Amino acid sequence: MLKKEQNELVTQTGPGTPMGDLFRCYWLPILLSEELPENDCPPVRVKVMSERLVAFRDSEGKLGLIDEFCAHRGVSLWFGRNEECGLRCPYHGWKFDTTGQCVEVPSEPVESGYAKKIKLKSYPLIEKGGVLWTYMGPPERQPVEPEWEFCTVPLNQSFTSKRLQECNWLQAMEGGIDSSHVSFLHRGDLNNDPLFKGAAGNKYNLADSKPVFEVVDAPGGLYIGARRNAEEGSYYWRITPWVMPCFTMVPPRGDHPIHGHFWVPIDDETCTAWSFDYHPVRALSDNERNAMKDGKGIHVKYVPGTYRPLANKDNDYLMDRAAQKAGKTFSGVEGIGMQDASLQESMGPICDRTKENLVGTDNGIIMARHRLMRAAKALRDKGELPPGLTVDHMKVRSAAVILPPDQHYKDAAKEALIAKEGVRQASV
Amino acid sequence: MLLSESARVTTAQEAKFRIQYPNSKPRAVKVIALDTQSAKLVDEVSTLPWNGAAFFKSLSFDAAKGTNVKAWLNDLAGHTADLATEVANADCVVVISGAGQDAHSVSLIAELCTQHHKTLVALVVPQDAARDDEIDASLRILRPHAKMLVIAHGRDYIEAMLTALRA
Numbered sequence: 082m083l084k085k086e087q088n089e090l091v092t093q094t095g096p097g098t099p100m101g102d103l104f105r106c107y108w109l110p111i112l113l114s115e116e117l118p119e120n121d122c123p124p125v126r127v128k129v130m131s132e133r134l135v136a137f138r139d140s141e142g143k144l145g146l147i148d149e150f151c152a153h154r155g156v157s158l159w160f161g162r163n164e165e166c167g168l169r170c171p172y173h174g175w176k177f178d179t180t181g182q183c184v185e186v187p188s189e190p191v192e193s194g195y196a197k198k199i200k201l202k203s204y205p206l207i208e209k210g211g212v213l214w215t216y217m218g219p220p221e222r223q224p225v226e227p228e229w230e231f232c233t234v235p236l237n238q239s240f241t242s243k244r245l246q247e248c249n250w251l252q253a254m255e256g257g258i259d260s261s262h263v264s265f266l267h268r269g270d271l272n273n274d275p276l277f278k279g280a281a282g283n284k285y286n287l288a289d290s291k292p293v294f295e296v297v298d299a300p301g302g303l304y305i306g307a308r309r310n311a312e313e314g315s316y317y318w319r320i321t322p323w324v325m326p327c328f329t330m331v332p333p334r335g336d337h338p339i340h341g342h343f344w345v346p347i348d349d350e351t352c353t354a355w356s357f358d359y360h361p362v363r364a365l366s367d368n369e370r371n372a373m374k375d376g377k378g379i380h381v382k383y384v385p386g387t388y389r390p391l392a393n394k395d396n397d398y399l400m401d402r403a404a405q406k407a408g409k410t411f412s413g414v415e416g417i418g419m420q421d422a423s424l425q426e427s428m429g430p431i432c433d434r435t436k437e438n439l440v441g442t443d444n445g446i447i448m449a450r451h452r453l454m455r456a457a458k459a460l461r462d463k464g465e466l467p468p469g470l471t472v473d474h475m476k477v478r479s480a481a482v483i484l485p486p487d488q489h490y491k492d493a494a495k496e497a498l499i500a501k502e503g504v505r506q507a508s509v
Numbered sequence: 510m511l512l513s514e515s516a517r518v519t520t521a522q523e524a525k526f527r528i529q530y531p532n533s534k535p536r537a538v539k540v541i542a543l544d545t546q547s548a549k550l551v552d553e554v555s556t557l558p559w560n561g562a563a564f565f566k567s568l569s570f571d572a573a574k575g576t577n578v579k580a581w582l583n584d585l586a587g588h589t590a591d592l593a594t595e596v597a598n599a600d601c602v603v604v605i606s607g608a609g610q611d612a613h614s615v616s617l618i619a620e621l622c623t624q625h626h627k628t629l630v631a632l633v634v635p636q637d638a639a640r641d642d643e644i645d646a647s648l649r650i651l652r653p654h655a656k657m658l659v660i661a662h663g664r665d666y667i668e669a670m671l672t673a674l675r676a
């Protein structure tokens with residue numbers, strides 16, 4: 082349970098809110114590279130943390146992320162002409178470069194220098210791993226660029242997708258660290274989904290549906306370990322890292338690619354769920370890549386031409402009661418990604434946490450909220466920068482390992498939880 | 510377009526109609542410090558307002574009265590309570606241990622939890638100077654018994670967790 086004020090604190094990320102300021106300490110993924118595929122391509126509207134922006138790639142390939150609305154009379158620059166190193170408003174021809182600087186006001190003499198006095202707010206936009214990232218905080222605090230393993234491996238080893246999720250970011254993110262739902266909600270998919278099936282570890286998952294948990298404070302966030310019985314008194318551990326504020330990874334299965342998510346607020350009632358899959362040491366096979374494109378694993382199928390899932394609330398997520406009754410899917414919704422999204426959206430646009438009744442096994446979620454609130458307050462009251470900004474905090478991995486009973490995963494799997502170039506993931 | 514039922518009911522507008530009534534009864538959370546280091550923390554936390562959480566800071570054993578070991582809990586006011594009764598009446602039992610402190614009494618508590626089908630949550634709260642091997646030693650003792658084992662740095666997490674559990 083959270084008190085009303087606490088719930089507001091952790092869910093609101095608009096400009097000037099404490100959690101919004103916290104999010105504005107980080108580089109966040111906001112667009113796929115494919116959305117700005119070439120120089121002078123059409124600009125893209127993007128809303129991040131309740132700020133409406135427009136992104137474009139200029140004639141020289143420079144990336145820009147600027148205020149969506151023209152400084153003259155407020156037309157959306159999404160209608161703009163992306164030409165000759167700038168975005169030109171189609172209404173009266175004012176033109177802006179990638180930094181938001183106005184470079185042309187056709188009605189005024191160039192010599193007057195009028196254009197120099199006009200500048201739209203802009204944020205840096207960089208490309209890494211097929212993803213465009215922005216940093217929306219104070220320039221003097223801009224951290225090192227993203228070093229998450231999924232965006233540093235060669236592109237043929239990774240696949241990243243995004244989908245619109247129609248609820249607050251926190252209830253979506255909490256699903257990513259809630260290891261106890263897997264034995265219920267996704268139980269039908271472990272042995273069927275092409276990106277999950279066949280792993281030796283699956284049998285422990287299915288045989289022992291009452292895992293026990295160990296939650297450990299980590300410098301960048303948390304580790305949540307779920308322990309199940311394996312052979313001869315040994316334990317099968319699945320370890321999920323969470324890095325502040327919104328990065329989670331799913332423990333791997335066999336030699337399947339590892340995956341994880343970023344949960345980025347669009348506004349307080351919608352977020353972008355980023356889903357990445359990568360293999361640390363090998364290229365993805367055609368079958369794997371095709372399955373991902375086809376919406377398998379943690380990815381989804383889309384309404385054509387959009388990033389909105391094909392199964393969405395307008396069609397009741399294509400609910401299949403017969404599949405639910407037959408146990409083919411536990412909730413009646415198909416696909417792991419939409420099983421999560423449908424239930425999280427059903428909580429309402431902003432989940433009312435004053436009404437929930439948490440249990441002991443929800444400690445991962447309790448601790449993540451606690452860390453978020455503590456970090457947001459430390460930033461607000463003392464100007465203290467939050468965790469998750471340094472390379473070592475970003476170089477994390479999930480792991481699935483078998484350990485003797487007296488060993489703690491934090492030590493025994495220490496190396497497995499660090500992303501190291503050229504080293505295979507620890508997986509069962 | 511004709512909206513589906515899901516689309517209609519997940520709007521902010523409709524969220525306002527979530528009915529307002531208590532959906533749970535207060536649960537009895539028993540918080541037991543396993544050593545003197547954690548007793549101090551429990552002492553501090555217990556002064557906050559709680560919904561009936563009970564705090565105990567030491568265990569004592571009494572083997573003289575027959576074959577069964579009888580364990581007594583001492584609450585913060587110095588009253589003595591029977592461990593078996595407290596566990597039987599609990600909805601959730603939380604034990605707190607400092608790193609590297611003697612946590613062996615957990616096995617007796619865990620036995621009673623199993624007997625009465627209660628969930629045992631164990632928190633290791635290391636002091637700043639605690640060494641890794643001390644934390645490990647505590648985990649090794651607690652691991653076989655806890656459904657949820659947490660390493661939490663700082664007293665404020667005990668508070669946060671108990672608040673979240675409506676203790």
Ligand code: FES
Nearest residue numbers: 262265424428437
């Ligand atoms: S059982 Fe967890 S939300 Fe309903």
Ligand SMILES: [Fe+2]
Nearest residue numbers: 256262267421
């Ligand atoms: Fe899930």
